[in-house]
Amino acid sequence: xxxxxxxxxxxxxxxxxxxxxxLFGEVDRALRVLxxxxxxxxxxxxxxxxxxxxxxxxxxxxxxxxxRVNHVGEVCAQALYRGQAAACREEPIKxxxxxxxxxxxxxLVWCTQRLEExxxxxxxxxxxxxxxxxxxxVLASYAGAPRNLGFMAETERQVxxxxxxxxxxxxxxDQRSRQIVSKMKDDEAKHRASAEDAGGVSLPMPVRGxxxxxxxxxxTTAYRI
Numbered sequence: 522x523x524x525x526x527x528x529x530x531x532x533x534x535x536x537x538x539x540x541x542x543x544l545f546g547e548v549d550r551a552l553r554v555l556x557x558x559x560x561x562x563x564x565x566x567x568x569x570x571x572x573x574x575x576x577x578x579x580x581x582x583x584x585x586x587x588x589r590v591n592h593v594g595e596v597c598a599q600a601l602y603r604g605q606a607a608a609c610r611e612e613p614i615k616x617x618x619x620x621x622x623x624x625x626x627x628x629l630v631w632c633t634q635r636l637e638e639x640x641x642x643x644x645x646x647x648x649x650x651x652x653x654x655x656x657x658x659v660l661a662s663y664a665g666a667p668r669n670l671g672f673m674a675e676t677e678r679q680v681x682x683x684x685x686x687x688x689x690x691x692x693x694x695d696q697r698s699r700q701i702v703s704k705m706k707d708d709e710a711k712h713r714a715s716a717e718d719a720g721g722v723s724l725p726m727p728v729r730g731x732x733x734x735x736x737x738x739x740x741t742t743a744y745r746i
Contacts, residue, residue, distance in 0.1 A: 554596060554599050554626075554629060555647055555648055557643075559630060560630060561627040561630035562623065562627055565630075565701070566700040566703070566704040567631065567635060567697035567700045567701050570696035570699070570700045571696055573694050573696045574694050576639075576692060580694070581640065583690075584695045585640070585641035587687050587690060587691060587744070588641070588701075589641060589642075589644055589743055590739075590743045591684070591701075591702065591705070592629065592632035592643050593650055593739060594739075594740075595629040596644075597650050597651070597654040597739070598621075598625045598680070599625050599629060599654075600651040600653075600654035600655040600658065601654045601676065602625065602673070603618075603622055603658065604654065604655035604657065604659040604661075605618050605661055605669055605672070606618040606619050606662075607659055608663055611666050613719070614666055614719060617716070617719055621712045624712070627708075628701075628705045631704075631705075632701065635698055635701055638697065644742075644743045644746055646746055650739065667720050667721060668722060671721040672724060673712065673716040674716040675728075675729055675732060677712045680709045681713065683740070684702050687702050688703065
């Protein structure tokens with residue numbers, strides 16, 4: 522049975538009793554994400570979809586591949602924001618990152634549920650994506666608050682573009698997936714705006730290019746594995 526995470530699961534490190542508690546808390550959070558034990562705090566947007574005709578087997582495989590990519594993106598987002606918050610010393614920025622991480626859990630759960638409906642599964646490489654993204658988030662935080670926020674804003678900008686492309690690529694009759702992706706896109710835009718309003722700066726072109734290259738590797742791999 523899934524156990525809903527309490528808000529203490531998302532508490533900043535400074536509120537915990539010590540470094541080991543912080544470490545154990547992050548390990549527990551990672552396990553919840555990777556095992557599917559986390560639960561959403563908001564209803565699944567797919568429930569608002571109109572009844573749709575059955576998808577063909579080819580459409581189901583394609584939709585599942587795209588939703589698996591979206592699921593990996595949410596695994597990475599969860600790890601990234603937790604890593605950024607872990608090394609962040611500015612409490613308002615830490616709170617912004619952790620609040621975004623809570624909403625990303627909803628996305629993660631919605632994608633998992635849609636994959637199950639499509640008779641598919643998450644990526645087998647999720648532990649690798651999580652570890653790499655968490656490390657990247659820690660490094661981004663050490664670059665200073667403006668670049669830390671800028672990294673969040675650029676991440677969300679690229680995710681918005683990616684989700685927009687999926688709205689075009691999903692089967693026309695797959696309204697349940699479309700409802701999920703549309704809501705995710707709205708939330709990502711809100712996260713980007715929050716990071717920019719809080720003082721995020723534009724990242725150098727080479728960094729933005731590297732982020733796009735890493736994203737292409739992840740999406741191409743996750744579609745199949």
